Amino acid sequence: MALFSRVSGSVGLITLQNPPVNALSAAVRQGIVDSVKRALSDPEVKSVVICGENGVFCGGADIKEFGGNMSGPPLIPMIHAIEAANKPVVAAIEGSALGGGLELALGCHYRIAHSKARLGLPEVSLGLLPAAGGTQRLPRLIGVPAALDLITTGRHITAAEALQLGIVDQVTKQSTVNAAVNFALNVAEKPLDARRISTFPCPHSSDLDALFEEAMQKVQKSARGAIAPVACVQAVRAAATQPYNQGMEREKELMATLFTSGQARALQYCFFAQRAVGKWRMPNGACWDTSKPRPVHKVAVIGLGTMGRGILVALAQTGLSVVAVETQEMQLMEAKQAVSGMLERGAKRRGVVPTLHNITYSQNIKSVAEVDLVIEAVFEDMALKEKVFQQLSAVCKPGTFLCTNTSALDIDHLASQTGNPELVVGMHFFAPAHVMKLLEVVYGPRSSPQAVATAMHLGKKMGKIGVAVGNCRGFVGNRMLKPYIEQAFFLLEEGGTPEKIDQALEEFGFPMGVFKMSDLSGLDIGWRVRKGDGLAESSAASQQSPRIRDGRRYSPLGDLLCEQGRFGQKTGHGWYQYDKPGSQLARSDPWLHSFLEGYRAQHGLVARRIDQQEVLERCLYVLINEGFRILEDGIASGPEDIDIIYVFGYGWPRHRGGPMFYAGMVGLAKVLERLEHYHQAHPDVPYLQPCSLLRRLVASGSPPVNTWKEVIKKVRSQL
Numbered sequence: 001m002a003l004f005s006r007v008s009g010s011v012g013l014i015t016l017q018n019p020p021v022n023a024l025s026a027a028v029r030q031g032i033v034d035s036v037k038r039a040l041s042d043p044e045v046k047s048v049v050i051c052g053e054n055g056v057f058c059g060g061a062d063i064k065e066f067g068g069n070m071s072g073p074p075l076i077p078m079i080h081a082i083e084a085a086n087k088p089v090v091a092a093i094e095g096s097a098l099g100g101g102l103e104l105a106l107g108c109h110y111r112i113a114h115s116k117a118r119l120g121l122p123e124v125s126l127g128l129l130p131a132a133g134g135t136q137r138l139p140r141l142i143g144v145p146a147a148l149d150l151i152t153t154g155r156h157i158t159a160a161e162a163l164q165l166g167i168v169d170q171v172t173k174q175s176t177v178n179a180a181v182n183f184a185l186n187v188a189e190k191p192l193d194a195r196r197i198s199t200f201p202c203p204h205s206s207d208l209d210a211l212f213e214e215a216m217q218k219v220q221k222s223a224r225g226a227i228a229p230v231a232c233v234q235a236v237r238a239a240a241t242q243p244y245n246q247g248m249e250r251e252k253e254l255m256a257t258l259f260t261s262g263q264a265r266a267l268q269y270c271f272f273a274q275r276a277v278g279k280w281r282m283p284n285g286a287c288w289d290t291s292k293p294r295p296v297h298k299v300a301v302i303g304l305g306t307m308g309r310g311i312l313v314a315l316a317q318t319g320l321s322v323v324a325v326e327t328q329e330m331q332l333m334e335a336k337q338a339v340s341g342m343l344e345r346g347a348k349r350r351g352v353v354p355t356l357h358n359i360t361y362s363q364n365i366k367s368v369a370e371v372d373l374v375i376e377a378v379f380e381d382m383a384l385k386e387k388v389f390q391q392l393s394a395v396c397k398p399g400t401f402l403c404t405n406t407s408a409l410d411i412d413h414l415a416s417q418t419g420n421p422e423l424v425v426g427m428h429f430f431a432p433a434h435v436m437k438l439l440e441v442v443y444g445p446r447s448s449p450q451a452v453a454t455a456m457h458l459g460k461k462m463g464k465i466g467v468a469v470g471n472c473r474g475f476v477g478n479r480m481l482k483p484y485i486e487q488a489f490f491l492l493e494e495g496g497t498p499e500k501i502d503q504a505l506e507e508f509g510f511p512m513g514v515f516k517m518s519d520l521s522g523l524d525i526g527w528r529v530r531k532g533d534g535l536a537e538s539s540a541a542s543q544q545s546p547r548i549r550d551g552r553r554y555s556p557l558g559d560l561l562c563e564q565g566r567f568g569q570k571t572g573h574g575w576y577q578y579d580k581p582g583s584q585l586a587r588s589d590p591w592l593h594s595f596l597e598g599y600r601a602q603h604g605l606v607a608r609r610i611d612q613q614e615v616l617e618r619c620l621y622v623l624i625n626e627g628f629r630i631l632e633d634g635i636a637s638g639p640e641d642i643d644i645i646y647v648f649g650y651g652w653p654r655h656r657g658g659p660m661f662y663a664g665m666v667g668l669a670k671v672l673e674r675l676e677h678y679h680q681a682h683p684d685v686p687y688l689q690p691c692s693l694l695r696r697l698v699a700s701g702s703p704p705v706n707t708w709k710e711v712i713k714k715v716r717s718q719l
């Protein structure tokens, strides 16, 4: 709702009240409409201030309403009525003015912002556009290029930038409402014609066609296949080329297409899923609101390879005091230099002072004795990690949390190396660790809820999206990746090429196909794991058929490439060729194609044409199938956890909502039917065998993804 009061004698104060972000729900819109009417009809009121309760102006339209029947007064006429008012209306912006919240403010005649406020039109990230006049008013106020930038990226800007762009009229460090009320008193009798943004001409640049062409290319490149950024460009173009009313018609038309699209549903699902994963729950019932994190003041990072350096940078940027331990002198010197450079560049970008002084470097593990939490980031080798954990257990003060940055190793086994296994959790960062948002927080059977809460809390402080998951080989992300990569290898054997398979995945929306990704991360990583598992023995040494392991189909293609020293980008050759080692531009490699032909001939395989649909179905449905197994096993507590892991850690296109949401969009029955089909064709590939949870969900009518948790609970209780 919205509360009306009269302050300072003649100012009508309208306060939006809808905690926590004063979203424009039907009740709030009704409250604003009623309050504006009251203010305009009250002769004592000479000017009006609109503000939000609890230090937040407005987080925009109520996203929860989008899925249901939209009732209450519509936003557009409400904003028009404010703009048309014959008394000045001032927006007092504290906290956030986002989406519909900023559009409401743009309908006001003046805008005063607190210096810490954030403003933006983030609708594009929800698969929408600012359809309450935002695409028409903002370009008229700040010009086409700046408006295009804000509307197509959805980025939040500071009050200082908003002032510089001309979005706000004044920035204050004091009480924003007091400043706005004083401002409203001053402008009470002033003419308003020049303050109604919808009447402004749109500032024209010299070559509009080139400007929009460039903007269109940019959004098509950065958001492969996403429709909202394209619609945003089209709507701003209407502002630049048409009168306001026609532009509003175009905005409405484009919004109608977006509003009911699958992409908007997927992106809005992601918005809520991202928040849901913060409300973690362990199988024993311990959860985020009953388990409080322990304060962490001092942290240590052990091992300053690539991952350790990234983790160190992310930690130092939080302002925490960090002890960085690297036993190899040379590596320590290099790391020191690299980390300082990363911190300096990051600070320059953000316009802050680099936090170099927070870090103490050491070659001695004993220097972690006084820290509250350790993140071990040594080489991915169990024997080495065991040793480090034994040492940590001996040198750390009692109660220190011991975290391991591992992408697959057994957390419980490492915990067993310590005197206090309840203090041990996994913190699986993604490379580069100071950039990538995802953090898998992995609890073993003995990890305490407090250890999980502390790791999740620290992750949040580091700017990460933490997802708490159970302990199993590869946890959630890498466990699902294994069958996906395996299918890609099989497709190569059957007639595919890295180029065609990657193209199908990239057109689906991944920034990189599976083979380009493998070249980037290094083929030797998987090779080492397969060797450790006894899979990648060279065929000469092995007694088994090169294409079968333990009765299951196996493709040795990756191993054969590694045997040739083809490790990907770093060696200049992998699934593609590169100009030189370390270069990034992948080019098709004739050697690889003749190698594949020779391999097929050697194993009596006849290449067939594999279409895009088969690539997607086999690679993605097998990954989804493993996702269902993960849910069934209780490794992830709900589909949201898996989807957020894939969107933020593995490049799954956000506008497709994550693998589990996508399965729901495709139709669970269809996914099941295709898995059955492929499993029949490849009975020696267990990953293709549909998981029983998927069967049960289909049998119970394929309920929507947000209700799966209930079905899963029942399935688990029956198992």
Ligand SMILES: CCCCCCCCCCCCC/C=C/C(=O)SCCNC(=O)CCNC(=O)[C@H](O)C(C)(C)COP(=O)(O)OP(=O)(O)OC[C@H]1O[C@@H](n2cnc3c(N)ncnc32)[C@H](O)[C@@H]1OP(=O)(O)O
Pocket: 020, 021, 023, 059, 060, 061, 062, 063, 064, 075, 096, 098, 099, 100, 101, 122, 123, 126, 128, 129, 130, 131, 132, 255, 256, 257, 259, 260, 272, 275, 276
């Ligand atoms: C048939 C065709 C018809 C077509 C016609 C359609 C007509 C429709 C016309 C309508 C035109 C609409 C145009 C405007 C659209 C919009 O405004 S869309 C919304 C845009 N706003 C946003 O994207 C902002 C989203 N929120 C945030 O970014 C952050 O929440 C925040 C405001 C910056 C605050 O961050 P923080 O303090 O970290 O809190 P959070 O944890 O993120 O959020 C707290 C809780 O609040 C919930 N929430 C936040 N924003 C909204 C919202 N806009 N609506 C609903 N709920 C919101 C969030 O989910 C959290 O909830 P809990 O997890 O339950 O606590």
